[in-house]
Every structure is written in C-alpha cells, then in structure tokens.
Amino acid sequence: MKKIGILFGQETTFPPALVERINAKKADGITAEFVKVDKVMQNITQGYDVIIDRISQDVPFYRAMLKNAAITGTAVINNPFWWTADDKFFNNALAEQVGVPVPKTVILPSNQHPPDTNSNSFRNLAFPMDWEGIFNYVGFPAYFKPFAGGGWKNVYRLENKDEFFKAYNETGQLVMMLQEEIVFEDYFRCYCIDRQDVHLMQYDPRQPHHLRYVRDAQPKTKKMLDMLKDYVLKLNKALGYDFNTVELAVKDGIPYAIDFCNPAPDADVNSVGEENFEWVVEAVANMAIRRAQQHKPGQNNCTWGEFVKKSAK
Numbered sequence: 001m002k003k004i005g006i007l008f009g010q011e012t013t014f015p016p017a018l019v020e021r022i023n024a025k026k027a028d029g030i031t032a033e034f035v036k037v038d039k040v041m042q043n044i045t046q047g048y049d050v051i052i053d054r055i056s057q058d059v060p061f062y063r064a065m066l067k068n069a070a071i072t073g074t075a076v077i078n079n080p081f082w083w084t085a086d087d088k089f090f091n092n093a094l095a096e097q098v099g100v101p102v103p104k105t106v107i108l109p110s111n112q113h114p115p116d117t118n119s120n121s122f123r124n125l126a127f128p129m130d131w132e133g134i135f136n137y138v139g140f141p142a143y144f145k146p147f148a149g150g151g152w153k154n155v156y157r158l159e160n161k162d163e164f165f166k167a168y169n170e171t172g173q174l175v176m177m178l179q180e181e182i183v184f185e186d187y188f189r190c191y192c193i194d195r196q197d198v199h200l201m202q203y204d205p206r207q208p209h210h211l212r213y214v215r216d217a218q219p220k221t222k223k224m225l226d227m228l229k230d231y232v233l234k235l236n237k238a239l240g241y242d243f244n245t246v247e248l249a250v251k252d253g254i255p256y257a258i259d260f261c262n263p264a265p266d267a268d269v270n271s272v273g274e275e276n277f278e279w280v281v282e283a284v285a286n287m288a289i290r291r292a293q294q295h296k297p298g299q300n301n302c303t304w305g306e307f308v309k310k311s312a313k
Contacts, residue, residue, distance in 0.1 A: 002292045005035035005048040007062060009055035014267040014281065018052070021285040030292050040065045045072040049295040050288055052077045052243070054264050075291045075301035077242040078263040082305065086239065087148040088261045089177055094307055098238045100231045101256045103180035104138050107147055110173045134178065135161055141181045146174050148261075152205075157181070182256045184249035186220070188228055189213070191265065191276075192236040192244050193283040194290070195303075198229045201276055203247065213273050228255055235260050240305025242291075243284060 004022055008015040015034065022032035035051060046069045053076060056062035066080040089107045096102060109125060144156040144167050154174060156167040164178070189203035189212075202217035232246045235257060245265035248255040267284075269277040295301055 002030045002049040002295060003047065004030065004032040004050040004052070004288045004292055005046075006032065006052050007035040007055055007066070009058060011054060011268065013269040013277070015054065017269075017277070017281045018284055018288075021281050022288055025285065025289060027289045027293070030289055032288065037062075037065060040068060042068065043072060045069065046074065048074050050075045050077065050291045052284065052288060053080065053083075056080060057083070057264055070300070070302050073296070073298050073301055075295055075303075077288070077291065077303075078244070079240060079242075079302040079304065081302065082240055082308070083263050086261055086263075088145075088259065089147045091235075091239070091261050092257075094238055095235060095257050095260070098234045100234055101254055103182050103256055103258065105177050105179040106134050106138060107175065107177050108134075108168075110171070110175050111168050112172050114173055131161070135164075138178050138180050143179045143181055144168075144171075144176055145179065147177045148175070182249040182251050182258065184251050184256075186250040188248045188250070188255070190228065190232045190246045190248065191280050191283070192232050192241070192246060193280070194242055194287040195233065195236045195240075197283045197287075198232050199276065199279045199283070200225060200228055200232075201272070205247075210271055213271065213276060215273065224250070224253070224255075231255055231257060236305075238306050240303045240308065242287065242303050 006015045006019055019032045019034065022030070035048065037046065046065070048069065051066065051069060051074055053066055056066055063080055063084065066076050070076045070080055089105065092102045092105050109122070113121065140158060140160050142158050144158055144164065146154050154171065158164050158167060168176070187203050187205060189201050191199040202214035203212050204214055205212060228248055231248060235246055236244055241263055243263065243265070244260065245262040246260040247258045249258050266272060267277065267280050272280070
C-alpha cells in the first residue's frame, strides 16, 4: 500500500478535505492520512511515498525531517531543498530570464547587523550606499517588503525617500526589497498544480483578507487569459514548484509577476471561497495520486525546476 501524508499546522479546512478526497477516489493501492512524526532517524524513511508539506516554512524541525524523508525516497511536495534555497529576489531575476515581466526591484542589506557580526563584517559594502541611484531606478511610489516570507508581513507602501528611511529603520535584521509599484487595472492570484494545472482567480490585494478573492468577476479576453496561464506555467516550470500561487498585476494590458514564491499558498475555504476551494482540493488530490503511482523507492522523487536541471548539465 502506498501512503500519501499531509503535513500541516493551523489549517482546518484544506488538509481534511484533501485526505477525504484522495481516499474517496479509491485509487488502487493508495491511501492518504495526516502525517504522524514520532521520531526522525538519519537516513531512515518516515514510511510515506508522498508528503504534501503545508507547514515547514514555520517549523524548522519539519523542514529537516522532510529533507531526510526526501533523501530516503519520499516525493516531498514542495521540494524542501529548493524551497530552502529560494527567495523572492532571485525569483524576479529568473522571471526576466524566462520572459515574464516583473517590477524593477533592488535588494538591500538589513538595517541592523545580523547576530555575531559587526561593521567589519560589511567592509565590502559601500557606505553610504548609492541611495539616489536606487531611488531613481525603482521610483516612487514603491513597495518595501522582505525578500523571503509571505502573508503580507512587514510590507510597506512608500511615497518618497523620507518614508523609505523611516520604514527602513523599523525593519531591524530583515533583508528587504524595494520594488516599483505597478498601478494595476486587474490583479490575479493563480494556483499552479504539478506545473500543468492552472486556476486563475481575480484578486484584490487592497481589500481586507477575507474579501480579496473577487466573486462574480467580469470575464476577460481569451488573449489575456492565455497570457496569464503561459506566464504562470513558465515560472513554475523554471522554479520546479508542484504547488504554488503566482500573483500577476495587469497594467496597460501587460501582466507583471508580483509574487510567485508561495509554496504553501492559502487554500482555506473561508478565504478562497467554495469554487476555488473545490478546484484546488481536486487538483492537488489528483497530483498526489499521480506522484504516488510514479514513486520509485530509493530514488530522488522530488521535483527540480528547469533552472536547476539546466545548471546541472
């Protein structure tokens, strides 16, 4: 019997719905359950053919456990090695290389020294930095946000350089990005499952969290929908994510990828709505079953993106 495990934290709607859906499909020789961890020993399997990870971004112990599971042959979704290495600033550079428009973005050193460092640790860093060059490149208004992480935490919208320096002084040891504001006419949050299934959702990040997924959205042209889907697939194939969301802001008919490093994306029925919830539960259930059927014991069963695969040649 092949086992699919769901590893999760505070979620209450998606994990049980996913387990129920997988088991309801009665795929031959496949069962799903919540992951149970009672001990983790090096190079010894946890007993799962597939694990869908929804929580290791917040629990370092789980991330270490998942890497151990992956090296013993478990197909971990998403790949914990790549998830550990990835960040939003790198994603922007990769997007440009695969032909997806992104806002102008710069990365900045943390405002305060990291632990166990001092001014001597930054002797290669120009001081003062070329702030005028940075501001002229990005422009204002701009967004200021962490280069890694999510949930709209520590995100600022800034009108000028005075507001920038005030915000910068509040960010402590966070490594931040300053990013061009895209004044959009439309905004989409798009599920991408298994680098093949895409679900486009109209989204308004300016609204309170529970109102951001737009109900009864106005239909869009086939050309726009095809372009959005193409960009979503390009990004996820390059990155190698099995389960991700891509946010795209449309300005003057051009979709700009704003945020596409969301490997544990919101899938709560209370925020995404019944229709989107049904789609993502079904798509992830089908992916998990496919990955279990394809699983080969003792081999590397994690997904690697085209960027890594090309670099390894």
